[in-house]
Amino acid sequence: MSRRDYVPDALLRLVLAGGATSARRRLLERHGTPEAALAAGPGGWRAAGMDEEQIHALSTPAPAPLAASRDWLAASTRHHLLGWDSPDYPPLLREGPNPPVGVFVDGDPALLWRPSVAVVGSRSPSAGGRDNAAAFARALSRAGIVVVSGMAAGIDAAAHEGVLGQPQGATIAVLGTGPDQAYPRRHAGLRERIATEGAVVSEHPPGTGAHPSHFPRRNRIIAALSLATLVIEAAERSGALITARQAIDSGRDVFAVPGSIHNPMARGCHRLIREGAGLVEHAGEVLDALAPQLSGLVRTLRGQLREAEQTPPDRPVRGMPGEDANYQKLWDALGHDPTGMDRLAERTGLTTAALSSMLLAMELDGRVSVEHGRYCRND
Known part of the structure; x- marks a missing residue:
């Protein structure tokens, strides 16, 4: 579907209203389209469970964020907004916990429908951990798997880099900022390469900066988009472990790469393994474990068509x-x-x-x- 001439103001207003996503999803489900949802008015909005702050935001949307999002969407055929009401909304994300009302995409939105594995880990990995992230990501990519990560420093960046430039490689970066923002800032070039060769995804509108609360929420999208989550290196208190927990909550597989007992960045992986995560030493083990799901996914997609x-x-x-x-x-x-x-x-x-x-x-x-x-x- 080409969106180059379509700027969905009604959907933008629902996304920019903020607050509980469940109420806004319920509003869309009851009324079918963003336009009908807005036309329901304050009474219909309250009936869907929206609070007064959300109702005010829908009634009188802030003009600057709305204009900025509209301009960003119109600026490039690479820019998309996939709404909860749309058949293009990624099916795995729809099944995850607390899915967003809409996701902004800079790049190829079709990648969000392809089989993917999240590769996550420490922001301060060992040299071996960084090499493992790139090697696993490269091997998964060669097998036709899209690699999903969060574009953070360390393991995330190494996983993305392992895929970029591969002949058939594809990677998705899920951000805790707007889709046009790089965090950390030094990853601006990496963000552009991912958007060009893969896809950058965010539930936050263009121009949104980094905020600590955004990143745990970002992790649920990483986990939900992926058939499985692979943790390369992680300390005992790590955002990667949050992603792994959310993958479990989504009913997805979790794998972990073991490390030295003397490496503090391996302790999170060892903990996951003790709690039931699959111990893997090479990408083939991940692919073998996912083979039934991959076969089932293809059958499901064919059935939908x-x-x-x-x-x-x-x-x-x-x-x-x-x-x-x-x-x-x-x-x-x-x-x-x-x-x-x-x-x-x-x-x-x-x-x-x-x-x-x-x-x-x-x-x-x-x-x-x-x-x-x-x-x-x-x-």
């Missing part, structure tokens, strides 16, 4: 699942030159969510290759 009745294509695409006319439409839109998601959406008229599911199935069938978020035929 078959829900509506489709007219069989005139020229079946060899090896494509089912007689789905949309697969043929997508195949015809692809070429031998790499093509981005926005262009495929324009050519086919399909949503990003549908395209992402179909391209994943085609990639796993060996029919499509992906490099830096751009797709081409294998024939």
